[in-house]
Amino acid sequence: MRIEIDEDKCTMAGQCVLAAPNIFDQRDDGVVLVLDAEPPESERAAVEDAIIRCPAVAIWLAAE
Amino acid sequence: MSGLRRIAIVGASVGGLTTAESLRRRGFDGVISLIGDEVHLPYDRPPLSKQVLSGKWTPDRASLRRAADIAALELDLRTGTKATGRRPGLRRVELDDVTAVECDAAVIATGLRPRRLPMLHGLAGVHVVRTLDDTLALRAAVLEAERVIVVGAGFLGTEIAATITEAGPQVTVVDLVPEPVTLQLGQEMGRIVAQLHRDHGVDVRMSVGVAEPIADNNRIRGLVLTDGSRVLGDVVVTAIGSVPATQWLRGAGLDLTDGLVCDATCRAAPGVYAVGDVARWPHANVGGHIRVEQRTNAAEQAQAVARNLLAGSGARPYAPLNFSWTDQYDVKIQLYGHRRADATFALIEGSRGEGRFVGAYTDGGRVTAVVGWNSPKSLLRHRELVQADAAA
Numbered sequence: 175m176r177i178e179i180d181e182d183k184c185t186m187a188g189q190c191v192l193a194a195p196n197i198f199d200q201r202d203d204g205v206v207l208v209l210d211a212e213p214p215e216s217e218r219a220a221v222e223d224a225i226i227r228c229p230a231v232a233i234w235l236a237a238e
Numbered sequence: 239m240s241g242l243r244r245i246a247i248v249g250a251s252v253g254g255l256t257t258a259e260s261l262r263r264r265g266f267d268g269v270i271s272l273i274g275d276e277v278h279l280p281y282d283r284p285p286l287s288k289q290v291l292s293g294k295w296t297p298d299r300a301s302l303r304r305a306a307d308i309a310a311l312e313l314d315l316r317t318g319t320k321a322t323g324r325r326p327g328l329r330r331v332e333l334d335d336v337t338a339v340e341c342d343a344a345v346i347a348t349g350l351r352p353r354r355l356p357m358l359h360g361l362a363g364v365h366v367v368r369t370l371d372d373t374l375a376l377r378a379a380v381l382e383a384e385r386v387i388v389v390g391a392g393f394l395g396t397e398i399a400a401t402i403t404e405a406g407p408q409v410t411v412v413d414l415v416p417e418p419v420t421l422q423l424g425q426e427m428g429r430i431v432a433q434l435h436r437d438h439g440v441d442v443r444m445s446v447g448v449a450e451p452i453a454d455n456n457r458i459r460g461l462v463l464t465d466g467s468r469v470l471g472d473v474v475v476t477a478i479g480s481v482p483a484t485q486w487l488r489g490a491g492l493d494l495t496d497g498l499v500c501d502a503t504c505r506a507a508p509g510v511y512a513v514g515d516v517a518r519w520p521h522a523n524v525g526g527h528i529r530v531e532q533r534t535n536a537a538e539q540a541q542a543v544a545r546n547l548l549a550g551s552g553a554r555p556y557a558p559l560n561f562s563w564t565d566q567y568d569v570k571i572q573l574y575g576h577r578r579a580d581a582t583f584a585l586i587e588g589s590r591g592e593g594r595f596v597g598a599y600t601d602g603g604r605v606t607a608v609v610g611w612n613s614p615k616s617l618l619r620h621r622e623l624v625q626a627d628a629a630a
Contacts, residue, residue: 204614
């Protein structure tokens with residue numbers, strides 16, 4: 175599982191931080207910060223929640 | 239287990255698509271029909287009044303998912319198809335191509351229809367922004383326009399005004415409310431938003447309505463306002479709110495009082511659920527039924543409905559802490575919670591002078607909502623202040 179983001183699309187809603195706090199944070203300006211771009215499988219549900227809840231469609235998983 | 243084999247989802251925007259995605263994530267391997275009346279693959283609406291209207295993004299950048307990701311869901315995807323009805327007790331959804339989709343359960347996610355001003359009906363140069371096609375038509379008109387009038391100063395209207403102002407035309411905003419965004423953020427915040435627009439050269443006219451159009455050869459040229467003043471505009475955009483798109487469900491034996499009325503688990507009737515802008519349900523922490531026209535709610539409610547659909551008797555109430563935002567010029571305004579009309583507003587961090595602040599709405603000693611002005615990271619921390627304020 176590899177996380178990809180589009181910083182330009184990020185709308186700084188912070189929904190990813192709420193869904194997967196171990197994986198996502200925000201920079202000081204609010205833009206998404208990926209703490210672990212290749213997280214363990216145990217984080218998959220949280221990461222998928224973050225992807226679904228992101229209101230800017232700025233997060234996705236790289237094709238495997 | 240639910241025993242469901244066929245689920246029909248009506249509405250192929252974020253609520254409908256997320257419901258489908260969430261059902262698959264939860265292991266549902268039956269048939270999912272996703273029915274949408276627009277011809278486009280599912281796209282996102284928040285960028286319409288921002289990046290798509292400005293031309294910063296081409297429309298494909300507003301897609302909700304890559305085509306390959308949608309294909310991987312193995313949907314019975316019917317774009318360009320309108321659902322026309324559902325009869326009480328019959329487990330099917332009728333379509334405008336004279337076919338019907340048989341289903342064990344239906345999820346209604348048909349969203350909203352924009353309200354229009356009847357007096358402007360049929361005049362060229364009058365626009366709304368709900369769909370991608372609406373937005374592209376407005377963008378083409380704005381490129382030719384010198385003056386634009388936006389009727390309606392809610393989040394959508396003020397956002398459209400900001401985007402068009404940055405594109406060049408002189409913009410006038412008209413609304414009956416005393417300040418912009420009063421319904422969403424109250425008058426104190428409204429005054430700050432009004433000043434933001436005036437600083438950018440927008441003619442902000444509040445507490446005044448539209449009396450009649452000024453037209454020539456069936457083309458809009460401006461508006462006469464209820465105070466007798468005249469405003470010129472080659473283009474008029476109305477953003478005066480929306481009504482739930484439930485007219486097709488008349489006769490289906492469902493309660494359609496301002497939306498599709500549901501129970502706390504978002505179930506409207508046996509085998510019928512609602513998601514997104516169209517759903518009205520009792521929210522335990524807010525008190526009473528609410529209907530939420532927010533992008534983030536549509537996705538979150540879709541996840542809840544997918545869970546409840548498959549859970550059978552284990553369905554759980556849906557009681558989210560709602561989030562909405564608007565981007566105007568270089569300002570991002572974000573809101574958590576449910577602001578009540580009589581709430582007291584106070585700044586709790588930062589200031590207007592600093593260009594960033596967080597404010598709280600208090601009601602009976604409880605913080606029911608927090609708002610951030612260019613403060614995304616700080617607002618997320620202050621989200622914790624919003625307490626459950628269930629009506630006792």
